[in-house]
Amino acid sequence: MTLAAPVLPVPRRTGRRPRCGTRFAAWAFLLPAVAYVVVFFGYPLAANVVMSTQDYTVKSFYTGEAPFVGLANYAAVLTDPLFSTAALNTVLFTAGSLVFQFVIGLALAVFFTGRFLGSALLRSLLLLPWLLPLVVSGAVWRWMFDQDHGVLNAALRLAGLGAVPWLSSTGWALPAVILTNIWIGIPFNLVILHGGLRAIPASLHEAAALDGAGAWQRFRYVTWPLLRPVSGIVLMLGLVYTIKVFDVIMVVTGGGPANATQTLTTWSYRLSFQDFTFGRGAAVGNVLILVATGFGLLYLRSAKATLAEAAT
Amino acid sequence: MSVARRALFLAASAALLAACSPSPAPQTPDAPAATSVTELDYYADEQGSAAWQKILDACAAQTGIKIERQTVPTAQMLPKILQGASSKTLPGLLFTDNPTLQQVAATGALTPLSDYGISADGYYPSIVKAGTYQGKIYGVAPGVNGLALIYNKDLLTAAGVQPPSTWDDLKAAAAKLTKDGKYGLAFSAIPSEEGTWQFLPFFWSNGAELSQLDSPQSTQALRYVTDLVTSGSASKSVVTWNQNDVADQFVAGNAAMMINGSWNLARLDEQASLHYGVVPIPVPKAGAKPVVALGGEVGAVPVTSGPTQQAAGKVLSCVLAEPIMLQWSKAHAYIPSKTAVAARFGAEQPAMQAFVDEVGSARSRTAELGEKYPKVSQALADAIQASLTGKQPADQALKTAQQAAGS
Amino acid sequence: MKTAAGVVIVAVLLFPLYWMVNASLQPSGALLRPDPAFFPVGGTLDGYRKALATQGPNLVSSVVVALGTVLVSLVVAAPASYALAQLKVRGGPVLVFVLLIVQMIPGIVMANALYTVFSNLGLIDNYLGLVLADSTATIPFAVLLLRAFMISVPKELTEASRVDGAGYWRTFFSIILPVSRNALVTAGLFAFLFAWADFLFAVTLTTGQSFEPITVGIYRFVGNQSADWNGIMATAVLAAIPAAVLLVVAQRYVVAGLTSGAVKD
Numbered sequence: 001m002t003l004a005a006p007v008l009p010v011p012r013r014t015g016r017r018p019r020c021g022t023r024f025a026a027w028a029f030l031l032p033a034v035a036y037v038v039v040f041f042g043y044p045l046a047a048n049v050v051m052s053t054q055d056y057t058v059k060s061f062y063t064g065e066a067p068f069v070g071l072a073n074y075a076a077v078l079t080d081p082l083f084s085t086a087a088l089n090t091v092l093f094t095a096g097s098l099v100f101q102f103v104i105g106l107a108l109a110v111f112f113t114g115r116f117l118g119s120a121l122l123r124s125l126l127l128l129p130w131l132l133p134l135v136v137s138g139a140v141w142r143w144m145f146d147q148d149h150g151v152l153n154a155a156l157r158l159a160g161l162g163a164v165p166w167l168s169s170t171g172w173a174l175p176a177v178i179l180t181n182i183w184i185g186i187p188f189n190l191v192i193l194h195g196g197l198r199a200i201p202a203s204l205h206e207a208a209a210l211d212g213a214g215a216w217q218r219f220r221y222v223t224w225p226l227l228r229p230v231s232g233i234v235l236m237l238g239l240v241y242t243i244k245v246f247d248v249i250m251v252v253t254g255g256g257p258a259n260a261t262q263t264l265t266t267w268s269y270r271l272s273f274q275d276f277t278f279g280r281g282a283a284v285g286n287v288l289i290l291v292a293t294g295f296g297l298l299y300l301r302s303a304k305a306t307l308a309e310a311a312t
Numbered sequence: 313m314s315v316a317r318r319a320l321f322l323a324a325s326a327a328l329l330a331a332c333s334p335s336p337a338p339q340t341p342d343a344p345a346a347t348s349v350t351e352l353d354y355y356a357d358e359q360g361s362a363a364w365q366k367i368l369d370a371c372a373a374q375t376g377i378k379i380e381r382q383t384v385p386t387a388q389m390l391p392k393i394l395q396g397a398s399s400k401t402l403p404g405l406l407f408t409d410n411p412t413l414q415q416v417a418a419t420g421a422l423t424p425l426s427d428y429g430i431s432a433d434g435y436y437p438s439i440v441k442a443g444t445y446q447g448k449i450y451g452v453a454p455g456v457n458g459l460a461l462i463y464n465k466d467l468l469t470a471a472g473v474q475p476p477s478t479w480d481d482l483k484a485a486a487a488k489l490t491k492d493g494k495y496g497l498a499f500s501a502i503p504s505e506e507g508t509w510q511f512l513p514f515f516w517s518n519g520a521e522l523s524q525l526d527s528p529q530s531t532q533a534l535r536y537v538t539d540l541v542t543s544g545s546a547s548k549s550v551v552t553w554n555q556n557d558v559a560d561q562f563v564a565g566n567a568a569m570m571i572n573g574s575w576n577l578a579r580l581d582e583q584a585s586l587h588y589g590v591v592p593i594p595v596p597k598a599g600a601k602p603v604v605a606l607g608g609e610v611g612a613v614p615v616t617s618g619p620t621q622q623a624a625g626k627v628l629s630c631v632l633a634e635p636i637m638l639q640w641s642k643a644h645a646y647i648p649s650k651t652a653v654a655a656r657f658g659a660e661q662p663a664m665q666a667f668v669d670e671v672g673s674a675r676s677r678t679a680e681l682g683e684k685y686p687k688v689s690q691a692l693a694d695a696i697q698a699s700l701t702g703k704q705p706a707d708q709a710l711k712t713a714q715q716a717a718g719s
Numbered sequence: 720m721k722t723a724a725g726v727v728i729v730a731v732l733l734f735p736l737y738w739m740v741n742a743s744l745q746p747s748g749a750l751l752r753p754d755p756a757f758f759p760v761g762g763t764l765d766g767y768r769k770a771l772a773t774q775g776p777n778l779v780s781s782v783v784v785a786l787g788t789v790l791v792s793l794v795v796a797a798p799a800s801y802a803l804a805q806l807k808v809r810g811g812p813v814l815v816f817v818l819l820i821v822q823m824i825p826g827i828v829m830a831n832a833l834y835t836v837f838s839n840l841g842l843i844d845n846y847l848g849l850v851l852a853d854s855t856a857t858i859p860f861a862v863l864l865l866r867a868f869m870i871s872v873p874k875e876l877t878e879a880s881r882v883d884g885a886g887y888w889r890t891f892f893s894i895i896l897p898v899s900r901n902a903l904v905t906a907g908l909f910a911f912l913f914a915w916a917d918f919l920f921a922v923t924l925t926t927g928q929s930f931e932p933i934t935v936g937i938y939r940f941v942g943n944q945s946a947d948w949n950g951i952m953a954t955a956v957l958a959a960i961p962a963a964v965l966l967v968v969a970q971r972y973v974v975a976g977l978t979s980g981a982v983k984d
Contacts, residue, residue, distance in 0.1 A: 025887040026806040033799035033862055034814065040855045041821040044832035048824065058683075062397040062419035108728070116721040122729050124967045128736055130912050131962045133934050135941065136955040139948070140735045140742070143750055147549050148493070148566065151738065168548040170701050183735065188909075192864065195905045199871060226871075233867040237860060240822050247918070256503035257551040258697040268825060273390060274504065275687050276415060282828070289823045296819040300812055356938050358769075358947065382926045385938040391827065395834040395923065556946045564751040 052282035060278070073283040082259060082267060086284075089174060090263040093249075094242045096178040097185060102235060104182070105189025110219070112190075113197050123194065130187040138251025141180045142167065145252075170260040173253050177261050181248050188241075189234055196230030197223065229303070236299040240292055264288050346619035348378035349404035349627055352393075353609070354386045355644075359578065363643035367454075370639070371630035377623045379405075397421050402614035404624040410442040410453060410610045411505065411685055414678045417445035423613050424448040428625025430632065434650045438606045442676035451610030452628075454637045455646030457574045458604040458670045459513055461594065465587040467494070467568040475591045479536055482594040486545035489568035496545040498558045498567035501537075501700055505686075506554055507693040509605050510571060511537065512677070513593045515692075516603035522681055522688050525695065525717055526710040532596075534706040538699045551700050573607060574645045574667045590666045606674040608646060647671045691717040743767070743952035750948075766953030769940075774954050777936035780846075781915055782961060784932055787850035788914035789907045792857040797903065800865030801895050805877060806887070815866070818859040829855060830923040837924060844929045852920040857910040864909070868902035869895065908969055915962050933958045 052073055054066035077083060112123045129137065144151045145166035153163040166176040200223060208218050224231075246265050249255060255262040255270065262270075264284055272281030355364040361383060368379045382403065384392050389408055393416060396402040402421060416422060425443075432440045432449055436456070443451035461482075463475055471489050476482040486496030501507045514537055520530035540546045546567075553561065555572055562570040563583055571593065580588050593602045611631060613624045630636060637648045641657055647667055648654045658668035678685045695713035698704040704712065742750050744762035803811050833852050834843075842848030876898065880890045896903065918934040925931055933954070940950035 023808070026802040026808040029798035029802035029806070029887075029891070030808065030814065032795040033858065036795055036854070036858055037814075037817060037821060040833075040851070041824065043836065044824055044829050045821065047832055048828050058394065058397075058415045059419040061394045062421040064398075111721075111725070111728070116725070118722050118725065121967065122722075122725045124963070125729050126732060127908075127912070127966050128733060128959060128963060131915065131959045131966075132736075132739070132955055133916060133918065133937055133958070135918075135937065136739060136951060137735065139951070140739050142552070143742075144735060144738060146751070148547060149751055151734075165548055167552040168550075168701070170703055183732070186732065191905055191908065195868070195901050198901055199868065229867045229870050233863055236819065237822075237863060240819060244823065244825065246826065253552065254502050254504060256697050257701045258694065258703045259503070260701075265825065269827065270690070272827070274690050276683075285825045285828065288825075289820060292823040293820055296816055299819070300816055303815070304812060357941060358939060358950075361939070380928060382928065384922060385941060388922050391831070391923070395831055398831070399835045399838045401838050560747075560751050560946075560948075564749070566751065 048282050048285060052279055052286050054279050056278040056282070058276050066279070069279065073277075073279040074287075077271075077280050077283045077287070082262065085259055086262050086264045086267040089261060090243065090265070092174060093178055093181070093245070093261075093263055094239060096175075097181045097242045097245075098235065098238050100178075100182045101185040101189050101238060102231075105186050105234075106193050106231075108186070108190050109193035109197050110223075112194060123190070126190055127187040129184050134184075134247040134251055137184060138180070138248060141176075141183075142252055145176050167253055168257060170258050173257055173260040177249055177252055180252055181242065181245060184248060185238065185242070189238065192230060192234050193227070196227050199230075200226045232299060232302060236295065239295055243288055243292060344619065346377070346404075346617075346623040348380060349620060349623045350380045350382065351405040351407070351627075352382050352384070352389075352396075352403040353407040354384055354389045354409075356383050356385050360644055363640065366643065367631060367636055367640050370636060371627050374630050375623075375626045377627055379627060396614075402616060404613070404616055404620045405627055406612045406614055407609045408451075408612070410439070410451070410606065410608055411677045411689075413443055413451045413610050413612060414445055414682045414685065416612070416614075417450040418683050421614050422450040423615055423621055424450060425452060425613065425625070425628070428613065428622065428629060430625065430629055434652060436606075436649055436651055436654075436671060436674070438671075438674050438676045438679070439608070439610075439649045441679040442606060443610045443612075445682070451612040452632060453608040453610045453649050454631050455641045455644065456606055456608035456649045456671055456674070457646050458607060458667055458674050459510065459571055459573050459593060460604075460666050460670060461569055461591050462562065462572055462576065462580070463569040463589050463591070464562070464565070465589050467565075468589075471568075475589060476594050477591065478594050478598050479596050483536075483540065483543075483545070486540060486569065487543065490545050494565065495547050495561075495567045497540060497569045497571070498546060498553070498561045499550055499571040500553050500555050500558050501550045501696050502552065502554055503690075503693050503697050505689055505693070507696055508689040509607070509677075510555070511692070511696055512605040513571075513602060516605070516675060517593070517600065518596050522677075522685070522692075525688070525692055525714040526707065530710055531707045534696065534699050534710060537696070538706055541700050542702075548700075551697055574647065574664060577645045577663060590663060592666050592670050601673045602670055604670050604674050606671070606676045608649070688717040739952050740956055742948055743956050745949065747946070747948040747950075763949070766947075766949035766951075767957070769947075769950045770954040770957050773939060774933060774936050774957065777931050777933045778958060778961060780930040781932040781934070781958070783846060784849050784853065784921075785911045785914040785962075787846060788853040788857055789910045791850055791854045792861045792910040793903060793907055795854070796858050796861035796865055796906065797896065797899075798891065799862050800869050801891055803862070804866045804869035805872070805895070815863065818862055822856075822859050826919045830919050833920070834923050842924070844925055846930070849920060849924050849932070850914075852924055853914040853917050854910075856917065856920075857913050860913075861906040861910060864906050865899065865902050868899055872898055904969055908966065911965065912962070 053068060053070060054060070055069050056066040060066040108126065112119055147153060147163060147165050147168055150166070152166065157163060164172055166172050204222050205218055208222050213221065244265055246269060249261055249263060249266050253261045255266045265288065268281045268284035268288070271284060272278045351368065353364060355361050365381070368381060372379045390412060393402070393406070393408065397419060408416065426449065430452060432452065435452065439453050439456055440449065443449050443453070461475070467489060468475065473485045473488050476485045489496035500510045514533040515530060518529045518533040520527050520533060524530070541548060541550060558570050558572055559576045559579065561567050562572070563580070563586060580586060593604060595602050611628045613621055613628060634650065634653050637650065637653055638657060640646065641648045645664070647664065648657050654668050654671060658665045677689070681688055691713040694716070695709040698709040698712070699706045741757070741759050743766050744759035744764070745756065746763055749756065802808055803815060837843055837848050872895065876894055877890055880894045885893070916934065921932040921935045925935065937951055937954045940947040940954065
């Protein structure tokens with residue numbers, strides 16, 4: 001590539017920008033981020049992939065030696081009886097969390113558009129769940145879920161329904177953890193979707209209202225399509241973060257009872273730090289990355305479409 | 313991406329990877345004696361931290377070596393050790409839970425304590441075994457602890473129940489004490505080392521061995537504990553309670569008896585309205601001796617540099633000296649790990665006598681299995697959970713566990 | 720009317736928070752009694768005394784780290800998002816994809832790797848080190864979020880400025896940034912919250928010898944063998960206050976109306 005001094009792009013009335021100038025400027029903007037990603041993520045990602053092909057034990061941390069075992073770790077992990085349980089739990093946990101976080105977050109975002117007395121304050125208060133250290137939120141929810149003395153069961157008893165063995169039964173533990181995660185995840189969805197809603201010009205809503213569209217129709221034909229790029233990113237990021245959720249589950253149930261809340265992420269941790277088979281833990285971690293990669297590709301295809309639309 | 317840029321990125325990555333390889337430990341053959349030593353422990357809570365700090369200060373004064381202390385939450389201890397091992401920045405002195413010692417010693421990162429003139433004479437054999445790897449002693453504990461049955465005197469008197477000493481007694485007592493929304497017994501059965509640790513007294517006292525998880529004795533023990541839960545004498549929530557939670561439940565009056573360790577006594581003493589008593593964990597048949605697992609942190613000296621290791625050895629010797637050992641045990645409700653000191657300790661503190669008796673027959677968890685212990689422990693904890701939640705009957709759960717442990 | 724509904728919604732959603740405040744005012748374990756007190760009548764301020772006495776400096780440390788992370792994240796992410804959203808870049812989709820994927824790397828893997836690198840570079844117990852580490856969690860997110868917003872910036876705005884002869888940097892500073900204020904505040908907010916609540920990097924990259932963020936400091940009350948819930952909850956409440964204040968202030972900066980007056984219809 002020629003290293004001539006960058007040509008200052010001459011603006012053209014037709015709007016078509018000269019390629020060389022644009023490309024250079026674009027890469028100049030991108031350079032800090034790209035460098036950051038390579039420097040800070042390149043090594044851990046590579047190390048994790050390498051570790052998954054090794055028989056990595058506690059000793060390897062000290063001596064640096066770990067025999068190469070190829071794909072044996074992956075084979076062991078995929079044929080482990082716990083794999084299907086963990087995978088199923090992960091799917092249920094992720095889907096359950098995402099759906100409700102998004103719907104509730106969207107409903108709240110719609111509720112809080114438009115100003116009314118105290119709207120800014122109330123909306124900011126709703127971010128508080130995210131501020132709390134997870135050891136705290138986890139502990140509070142554990143008390144609330146307590147079968148005998150928890151607030152939730154007290155409320156249920158008052159309402160005439162029976163007490164639910166939230167955390168001590170294999171059937172209810174996963175819903176309990178999903179509920180906790182939904183609570184923690186609502187602020188994230190709320191803030192981003194609210195920002196997205198704010199970015200839709202009021203003039204469009206007004207025009208639609210003038211044309212006789214009702215509230216639901218306005219939402220369906222004006223709001224929802226324009227919210228798509230933001231919805232897309234919220235769901236995609238929500239997916240990545242929910243798959244990665246670790247602290248919430250560990251604090252509330254520790255992966256139990258009897259592996260009822262064991263997800264692939266918590267299982268990866270257990271393989272590494274309780275069974276000391278770090279190679280297998282890394283293998284599970286990489287399986288998760290592959291899954292996220294699949295969804296990422298899907299997201300990119302739909303995002304490309306959106307980008308193409310925006311460019312026209 | 314242009315060729316030049318690609319090359320630049322590759323170069324940057326290569327440089328980073330080169331920088332990432334840990335630098336070798338400094339070799340200083342003729343360096344003067346070290347005057348300070350880094351130390352790592354997990355006594356993070358206020359009371360424990362203050363008590364341990366006093367010990368370190370006393371030894372710093374005695375040896376003239378400055379101790380730079382680092383405390384981490386319990387769950388972070390192992391990651392810290394691993395990070396230190398891989399970057400060759402292990403602390404000079406390490407205090408870690410005794411089952412972990414085998415793993416760390418197996419890495420080669422620890423030095424034998426005989427290098428510093430520390431001998432194993434006069435210690436309980438179980439704690440010596442816990443710190444021994446391939447015939448050499450790598451870690452010794454200043455204090456040990458174990459589990460016992462702690463009961464609420466008022467509740468037992470009100471129900472006309474004697475503190476139980478056998479399994480049948482325990483079952484009857486717990487059933488009788490379960491009323492008015494209170495449970496008879498509370499213990500911990502979480503899917504981790506803590507759950508296994510709480511179950512081991514029942515397991516070992518009945519004659520089962522960790523090498524054979526699905527033996528009849530083991531099944532019997534698990535069935536007994538499961539029965540306590542299914543009959544309602546213990547809350548189903550035991551599968552979610554760690555030992556802190558169990559103590560919370562006992563203090564709140566939700567359980568008349570609990571299986572917990574000596575470290576709770578300080579807290580129980582603070583509750584003026586709570587009158588508690590301590591008896592050894594009930595045994596299957598009258599007259600047998602309870603066999604509990606040995607708890608407590610061992611002090612070890614990782615590989616650092618000659619002078620630092622010597623300094624650490626001096627500090628460790630000071631910590632293991634009798635007066636300091638006694639001070640630590642008193643402050644943190646542990647049992648001194650030297651038999652003679654423990655006997656004196658038990659005489660001075662009658663409340664701790666039950667624990668002192670138990671330590672005599674206690675077993676170290678890693679004595680037979682060594683590094684293989686974590687896997688077996690996890691399998692057993694899973695079996696306990698499966699049985700208590702009703703997912704699998706006890707014998708099947710243990711068969712599954714034996715398979716998992718063996719693989 | 721809407722206010723009333725809003726208050727009810729917030730009250731329901733924030734009940735666990737109320738429970739936390741309740742716990743912070745009662746002796747440790749009081750909420751486990753058969754009839755937990757809904758109101759901390761006759762409660763205790765011991766937890767707050769303990770927390771204030773020991774955790775004050777930790778709060779300051781957390782604020783410093785969080786603000787630093789916001790700064791670094793926005794400085795790195797904003798230009799990159801602009802390029803990805805508005806300028807046609809050939810490797811663009813690849814970078815977006817990479818940013819999505821790197822967030823999947825388990826936290827403990829990142830922590831171990833960063834510890835090794837940082838201890839060689841002397842960045843342990845160092846504010847800059849912790850800021851850089853926390854930014855690994857915030858920069859990918861910020862880039863993706865800002866990009867999603869910047870895509871919807873109308874082309875008319877940027878074309879208008881380019882027709883007026885402005886270079887890319889001028890366009891970026893004078894047009895894109897002000898117009899994306901919503902998104903920048905949102906991204907900054909999240910960067911702050913991520914860094915504030917981070918525990919793993921904080922505990923890995925500090926030794927307690929110099930400073931300690933509040934997420935690590937709170938463990939002073941959680942021991943291996945006892946948990947002082949009173950102290951823990953009090954610390955959490957105290958920790959939530961400055962962050963909550965900053966939140967409310969930041970929300971005020973969100974200006975309604977993205978394109979009012981910028982483009983003449």
